[in-house]
Structures are given as C-alpha cells and as structure tokens.
Amino acid sequence: MFHDEKGKTVFSPQIKVPATYIRGGTSKGVFFNLEDLPVQAQVAGKARDALLLRVIGSPDPYGKQTDGMGGATSSTSKTVIISKSSQQDHDVDYLFGQVAIDKPFVDWSGNCGNLSAAVGSFAISSGLVDASRVPDNGIAVVRIWQANISKTIIAHVPMTDGEVQETGDFELDGVTFPAAEVQVEFMDPADGDSSMFPTGNLVDELALPIDVIAAGSVNATMINAGIPTIFINASDLGYTGAELQDDINSDAEVLKRFETIRAHGAVKMGLISHIDEAAGRQHTPKVAIVGKACDYISSSGKRVLATEIDLNVRALSMGKLHHAMMGTAAVAIGTAAAIPGTLVNTAAGGGERESVHFGHPSGTLTVGAEAKCIDNEWRVTKAVMSRSARVLMEGWVRVPGDTLI
Structure with a gap:
C-alpha cells in the first residue's frame, strides 16, 4: 500500500x-x-x-x-x-x-x-x-x-x-x-559444540520459583540431542504422564508454569543468559514430562496398554502440549532412554537399551538410538525412526x- x-x-x-x-x-x-x-x-x-x-x-x-x-x-x-x-x-x-x-x-x-x-x-x-x-x-x-x-x-x-x-x-x-x-536417521544428533548434557550431569536439581513448585526445585534431565529438551518426572508436577492435550492446554496457569520451567531450564542449559530471553526463543528448548507405563485412552479413542509401551512421555511445543510427539523430541527421548541414569531411562525401567517404545497423546512411537560412553562422555552415533510424508x-x-x- x-x-x-x-x-x-x-x-x-x-x-x-x-x-x-x-x-x-x-x-x-x-x-x-x-x-x-x-x-x-x-x-x-x-x-x-x-x-x-x-x-x-x-x-x-x-x-x-x-x-x-x-x-x-x-x-x-x-x-x-x-x-x-x-x-x-x-x-x-x-x-x-x-x-x-x-x-x-x-x-x-x-x-x-x-x-x-x-x-x-x-x-x-x-x-x-x-x-x-x-x-x-x-x-x-x-x-x-x-x-x-x-x-x-x-x-x-x-x-x-x-x-x-x-x-x-x-x-x-x-x-x-x-x-x-520413510525411515529417517539423525546422525550424531547431539550438539557438536558442547556436551550432550550441557550441565555435565545426567540429572540436575533445577531451581524454580516456589509458585511453580513448592519445594523450590525439581529433578530434571537436560539433554541436547535432536533438540534441546528438559525432561521432568510427571509425578513431581502432579501428573501421570498419560495426559491428553485438554488436560494441559485448557489451563492458562498451567501453561504459564511450564513456560517458567522452560525459561529456567534454558538458562541452566546455557541456551540463554536470563529467563526474560526465553520469549525470543520459543522453539527451543522443549519441556517434556515422563511417567511409568500405564493404560490410557489416546486422543483418537485407541486404548494403549501399559504392557505395550516402555513409558509415557508428553511434550510441549511453542507453549502448548503437542498432539503427538515432535520428531526432534523423539530423538531426545530415544537418546536419553539409551543412557542409564537419566529420568527417561529410569521411567522406562532402567538398564541399557537400543530402542524405546513410548506412549504419547495420539498413540505410540518407537525410536532407536546407539549410545556409547567414551572417556566418561556419552556419545550417540545416530537415532532412527520411521515417519511418512x-x-x-x-x-x-x-x-x-x-x-x-
């Protein structure tokens, strides 16, 4: 004009x-x-x-x-x-x-x-x-x-x-x-410029405001593989890990709480220097909650049985609970599941594994990952999953x- x-x-x-x-x-x-x-x-x-x-x-x-x-x-x-x-x-x-x-x-x-x-x-x-x-x-x-x-x-x-x-x-x-x-392989999915675990720990105590969590902190696995992701036990936030979109997205205060967690996690991971910068970096990092396998009804009405999956994972993207699972977050899930001691691995039952089958709001997904510990540093050569287009x-x-x- x-x-x-x-x-x-x-x-x-x-x-x-x-x-x-x-x-x-x-x-x-x-x-x-x-x-x-x-x-x-x-x-x-x-x-x-x-x-x-x-x-x-x-x-x-x-x-x-x-x-x-x-x-x-x-x-x-x-x-x-x-x-x-x-x-x-x-x-x-x-x-x-x-x-x-x-x-x-x-x-x-x-x-x-x-x-x-x-x-x-x-x-x-x-x-x-x-x-x-x-x-x-x-x-x-x-x-x-x-x-x-x-x-x-x-x-x-x-x-x-x-x-x-x-x-x-x-x-x-x-x-x-x-x-x-379409099989997709994500080669060397961790950030090549820094450790896959930016803090150097498989599990960190993430300090948070008491209006977010009364204890003032929560355990978190923060990993940079596929996409920077903050994993938290669902039970620590009052969830099971089997929630659907409306259980989270219908409550503005809950979404604000997750955004606060994301901002503090981003600082801890070194992605930003102050929580105020999180608003200008909405795509990363992701926040996900993990829970032990349990029965639930997916958003399509399909019944998912605890015996069919290793664990449940729910992830947020751009401020809302995702309707299924982001592919990059799935890489992070598969990678973290392959490394004993992470919250994802523990929720899946612990031990060494080359793949994980997890539940998400729309159903289930399998991701494979090859992880090795070299000189006390975890490395993942690739993560693999099947999609379609x-x-x-x-x-x-x-x-x-x-x-x-």
Whole structure:
C-alpha cells in the first residue's frame, strides 16, 4: 500500500511464489525451493521472515491463521526452505522456520524432525538430487544437511517407476491415513559444540520459583540431542504422564508454569543468559514430562496398554502440549532412554537399551538410538525412526506485493 501523487491510496497486487504444502510425520508445512523465493527472501533477514509470516498468516491475534496457510497449532505453523547442498557428500540443505502464531516472529533455532521425513521426497521431486542417486524402483538415500543445527539427516525414500511413492500401508499414530514408510536417521544428533548434557550431569536439581513448585526445585534431565529438551518426572508436577492435550492446554496457569520451567531450564542449559530471553526463543528448548507405563485412552479413542509401551512421555511445543510427539523430541527421548541414569531411562525401567517404545497423546512411537560412553562422555552415533510424508498441494502461494517492502 502506498499513496500516489494525488494522495490516493494504491494497493499493491499480490505476488505468487512457487510452493508445496506437505505433511511430514505429524506436522505439515509450506516447502520452498530457495531459488524460487523472491530475491530479497533468498537470504536470511527481515524480508525472508516477513514473507514467511505472511504466507502462514501470522501474527494473528485471533490465533486462527485464517488468512494464511497455517493451521493455528505449532505442528502446522511451519516453513521449510530447500536448496542444493553447500556441504560435501550431501544432496540438499534443509532450513526450518517455526512461525509463531500470535507474534511477528520466525524461530530458526532448531530443526523439525517430523518435516525431515518430507525433505527427501521434496528434494527428489524438485530435481535437487542428482539423478544417478535416485533409482527408478527401490529406496533413494537422500543425504540432508540440516542447516539450523549443522547436522546430517539421512532419509530413505521409497521410489516406484521413477516417482516418489507416497501411498502405502504404514500407520503412524497422530496421522489419520496410512502412507509409505520413510525411515529417517539423525546422525550424531547431539550438539557438536558442547556436551550432550550441557550441565555435565545426567540429572540436575533445577531451581524454580516456589509458585511453580513448592519445594523450590525439581529433578530434571537436560539433554541436547535432536533438540534441546528438559525432561521432568510427571509425578513431581502432579501428573501421570498419560495426559491428553485438554488436560494441559485448557489451563492458562498451567501453561504459564511450564513456560517458567522452560525459561529456567534454558538458562541452566546455557541456551540463554536470563529467563526474560526465553520469549525470543520459543522453539527451543522443549519441556517434556515422563511417567511409568500405564493404560490410557489416546486422543483418537485407541486404548494403549501399559504392557505395550516402555513409558509415557508428553511434550510441549511453542507453549502448548503437542498432539503427538515432535520428531526432534523423539530423538531426545530415544537418546536419553539409551543412557542409564537419566529420568527417561529410569521411567522406562532402567538398564541399557537400543530402542524405546513410548506412549504419547495420539498413540505410540518407537525410536532407536546407539549410545556409547567414551572417556566418561556419552556419545550417540545416530537415532532412527520411521515417519511418512505426503504432498497435499503444490503450485503457488500468494502474498500481498508490499509484504517484502
């Protein structure tokens, strides 16, 4: 919008940008080829953030994202930018932007594990993977450089008659319809610049205000694997670990309590220097509660039996309890479960393990992890899980022309 020489208001026409709307795991987001973005948005900065905010429909004080592609949840307010890889022995670079719903903010501090399952298929379909690496039939192995956290992800994408196969009979709790299975490997998922346990401890005493917890502190396992995550025993906060979304998200005071825990944990992990900075880093760290295996009814009405799982985990994302489980948090769960002494491992029954099967609000999920203790330092070589991905729509997304001004 601008004014001409006569003072008349002139509105800019919409511009259209090639985009693909994809479900990956239990999330969905708008995917872009970097070269298809307007020139101003091909580099990090205000123009890129402004474009992605307008595409998703944020900030929206109504919390609905009606005027955009977002679905008004942390799982559906997501954007992805893919490009030919700048890294040796990788096919594509994958950049993830978590778009806040009610604030003018795009968080670039972490990865989305669920959408990682869709990166390989988008890259192949967009011609970003060398044809010699893509079989007509079988499994295409796509080497992904996760640019937010500087880590490698390997996606095993099924191919049929030269096309990405998206349909299949693989069922993923939290997703209504079956699809083709995509195995995703998160290589060396811990932060390469620091210890997997930033405090040096498997369990810490996290000091908190007494209005959050009367004891003034709570035990926590704080791990940086997949995504920085703070694990707390559900029972220490008055929960079982078998809660569903409404049990947590319907109470604003409870959500405020979890946000306070997240802020204090972020300081303890060295991610921020003061709790006030947590508001500007909404995507990380995550907070999760763990509980011993017990029977419960999932959000879909499916009965989950204690005998079917090792433990229960509930995690919050962008200030709300997640409807299933974030892929990156699942990596953190699998990693922590593999290391004896963490709260996750203890809740799962203790001992050494190479995989863990846990319950979440929508059902269950299995994650494998390879952990080794070398020179008194725990290392995880990779974490593995199966997801699925499906293109929902492709074409162009439109935004007002003055968005980038």
